[in-house]
Amino acid sequence: MAKIYEKLQNSLISYEDWPKAMVTEQTFSKAAHIIRGQDRGRAVWYYILVPVNNIVDLKAKLINTTIHVTDFGLVIKYLNNRDEIKQMSGTGTDPPVIIQRWVAKHYSSPAAADENTNLKYIKDDIRLCTIQRAIPQQLIGVHFHYFAPQRFHYMKLIDDLPSSLAHRAGLKSYDRIIFFNDKNIENETDEQFRHRFNTERHLPVQMLVCSPATYAHYKANKKIFHCNLRTIRYLKPVYATSTSDSYADTPAIYVDKESFCAVQWENSNIVSTVSQSAIFKSPEFTNFPSLRHVNLCRIDESDCHPWTMSPSLQFVSVLSCKPATIPIILASCPNLYHLQVHLSRTNNNNATLYIPLNHPLRRLTLWSDYTELTFNIIDNIVTYTPNIEYLYLQTIYRMSFVDLARNLFNRLHRLSQFGCYIQEMLTENDRTTDLTTLHQVHSCFERIQCIEENDEFRIFATK
Known part of the structure; x- marks a missing residue:
């Protein structure tokens, strides 16, 4: 008692x-x-x-x-x-x-660091990291956190695997998040930032982050983060190589040499596994007028054949295909709004299909890590898509990038947003233009910076 x-x-x-x-x-x-x-x-x-x-x-x-x-x-x-x-x-x-x-x-907030975190400031560690998701629902491999006592956003990697999208993009556990898709989110609440992340799924994930030591140094010295800091490292954007909603890439699925893809139906959470040939080639496919979004793994055909008309499709994502596949997709999808393509191989085949010269496509993402996209390949694509408003381009390019920008501006009169990661393979003696010339082409190119330059090449990237 x-x-x-x-x-x-x-x-x-x-x-x-x-x-x-x-x-x-x-x-x-x-x-x-x-x-x-x-x-x-x-x-x-x-x-x-x-x-x-x-x-x-x-x-x-x-x-x-x-x-x-x-x-x-x-x-x-x-x-x-x-x-x-x-x-x-x-x-x-x-x-x-x-x-x-x-x-x-x-005092409910957990520590925004661990015993392995380097808290000693030596120099700026600020990174611009970009992830292109294959599907809008795809996870990137991080948990977002908010440290309320000091009001900042940070992240923890779910699993620091080499195949993790976050790991490949250069993100680290306890990185402080400063900008998300060009928007400074330092003053946003946890709920506001999560809402922003969940409602911008159609965009690439681009985050300006810094180490805990860098963040503490800037705040202690009342220094301001902005996108024009000279110490920012522009890391090479990464592209998801799987249509899985997982944050770690897995190989595409093949059954009897037939590629399969996942499709999600409008007004429903039902996801079906369908062979890619059924998407565009089967007459029965037109019996599904409610299908709006398709995510394809790999299109690997020796020659090009007409595909069934699919007027309801508004978004198509392809993880691996040849440039000659693009006009086929455009021809079979007359109402396509957003096309996202990872080009893994080039070929000399030219599609002979009729494509309207005024295709309504508004958003185009062309991504090629190691395959060179030549001027002719890019020009042939934009010739049929003059209504593009947003264009992202990542490739190796062996001609003048400024000349390419001028051509894009002349072809795409509605272009208002341009993002890129271009490795221009011109030696120093062959370069006749500089960054100022590029910015003068059009206002949509003003956000581009030269992040690396040597005697053999230059890398241009969107800040």
């Missing part, structure tokens, strides 16, 4: 001793922990802020070990209703409920 009474007394606290204001503030490298133990035969508890590099040692010494609490962290202090500064400590097994609720409200 006496023990029950003592426990009840310890769970109560007078109004004058209630916490009113914080004295000890939590920083990103510390986490709140409660320590329970014995002091001179009495049960006691302490709330302390433990640096991330002490957490492992603390947990190892909590069992049957005599410790000095302040060796592992700082005892949390608060201001009570008497305007007295008090420590978050007391007798008994558990703190009073009002104390527990106070700590849960003001």
